Amino acid sequence: MPGLRHILLLTAAFVLLPCNARAERQVVLVTGDSCPVREVSSLDVRKAYLGVTVSVDGRRLRPIRLIGDEMLSSIFYQSVVHMSRKSYERRALSLALKYGTPRLEMVDSVDDAAQAVRGRECGVVYMWKDDVDRLSGIKTVRLLWQGE
Amino acid sequence: MAGRMNTVGGRLVLMLLLIHAVLMPALFIALATVIDRSTMNAFVDDARIEGRIIGDGVENALESGDSGAVEQLLDSAMLSGHGVYAALQFQDRLVTSSMMTSEDVPRFEEDFDFGEHGDNTYYMSVPVSHGDEFAILRLGFDELPTQQNLAAVRQTIILILVAYTVLALVATGYMASLVVRPLKWLGRASHAISRGEVDKELKANSELREIRELSADLETMRSNLVGMNARLQKEIAEREQAEAERRTLERHLRHAQRLESLGTLAGGVAHEFNNVLQPILLYTDLAREELPKDSETADNLGKVMDLARRAKKLSNQILAFGRQDIEAELEVAELSPIIVNALTMIRALLPASVDLRAEISNDVGAVRCDEAQIKQLLVNLCNNAYQALSGRDGYINVSLKEVIVPEVFAAKYPKLRAGEYAVLEVSDTGHGMDRDTMERVFEPFFTTQQVGEGTGLGLSVVHGIVMRHDGEIVLSSEPGKGTHFRIYLPLADDE
16 A cells, blocks of 8 residues: 555654654755855755756755655655656656766765765755754755645 | 366366466456556646646745735636645635635645545645745645546456456357367267278368367278278188188088999999899890790790899999999090980980970080990980979070189089089979988989889989099089089090
8 A cells, every 4th residue: 555654654753753843844955054055946946856957046956865764755756846756766767868967866864964965065955854953064945845 | 067077178168267267366456556556646746746836826926926816826726637625824824715615624634645544635735935934835636536537447457357258268169169079070980980880081170280180190090990890801701701612612522422432332232233143144045045935934034134134224324323334435525516416315205395405505625525424414414304394394404615614613622623614504494402402412322203213323323424524513403493403524635
């Protein structure tokens, strides 16, 4: 069943997270503190994750994917790139084969993601707002999703 | 039922049913899964694209401060596709489509996959920003029509698979009949052959190569069987014929040996009897010459001499049967003049009422013979025929011709050899003889006539004469249908 995994993840999240966090969860796009970009539009985020070169305030965005969190991935497909997983993967492969666009960098954990954006100029990655609060050297540039 | 399943057709259908029982559900599950996933994926894609478009429109409308456009976009989300929920969640308020009443607003539970939460609605949220504010566009799409479509597709798949199964069964039945029909035909033909109808050809009319080859092989076996059977039957017939010929030859041999023994015995007695008769005749004649011719004693002695001469004639006939009266040498002579001459004499002897027919060929080769004995032979045979005709209407037929005796015929008679023979035939339409009579007819003193009407030596003399001429007598007769004597006399060599 396609939704069973998400239900289990959500249930686990409800059990593990504190009550106030369970009430309102957010997914945000973050970049390193060194990046001068302050805000990125939803269209630019979408374009960047579809493999199109996007520059904001004269700085090129370098998107990174956090794939270790299944729930986060589902939100990414639905509310960031607005595609099904299959369509997105097909699209990314098509761009790679057609134009030689390099595949996006992928990391498994939030810590790796934070390290990645800190280490690259204007590297961007999506993560839970809760995680951003406990990590240093990164800043939010866009609210991507909000839900209960 | 079990018997029906133990046929080629039954096994094929059963096998097909088993295969389909396993494959069809698997195929259905695979097809349904592929179609379900593809359809659900397309639904999710459509919903997300629509959400993105409306979200972009709402973002633009918020930036331009056109709240009416926002409501219109929310309404259009409700009207387009399968929209059932459209609302914009600000930090402090909720803006819904005008097509929704506050009672209609359901609990929003975001879905990330088709069919999640079991509420038949696919809920999704799209983040929208304007200035420093952040809002969430919440949309809901009705999953029910897609689920109904999927159910219809599943039904169609089931119908197609069932139709395919039925067609496969029909095709299998047809294929089975293609195989079974010629096999059944071959079976019936084989059964007929086993009942002895070996002429029934084993040639099945089938387009299948294997059946044709099987049929050809069976037909070859049948042909060989028929040929072998015919050869066996021929061999059996030949053996039976050889056995019959052997038995006939043995019978003839036994008959000839018996007659020969009888002839030797009778000849010996007749010879001794002649030795006694000769002085009786001599002394009786001398005694009669001493007496006056008209005296009663001379007359009595004359009677004694007549009786002694008659006795001598009888003993001579017995000697002729035993072939011990070899006085004259056999000479090479044409038979036809002898027979014609004898027939003239016989016609004079027989009553005018007797129909004596003759077919004498002048092309018959010469034989080594004693003319007098040949005449005697013909007279005796005609006399025998005349006696057989007594009191009946009929005729006597005498014929003479030349024949070539084949090996097969010669093998039946001890005296015959393959080669050229003169055949003298005497037949009558008299009372004929039974088998016992035929067996004894050449024995001396055997007669079927009343006492005093015949001596029973006529045919014995005939037998003796024929044996002396190295010939053979072939007798055929049937009671009421007459008698047929064929006398085979070997033609003389050319030198």
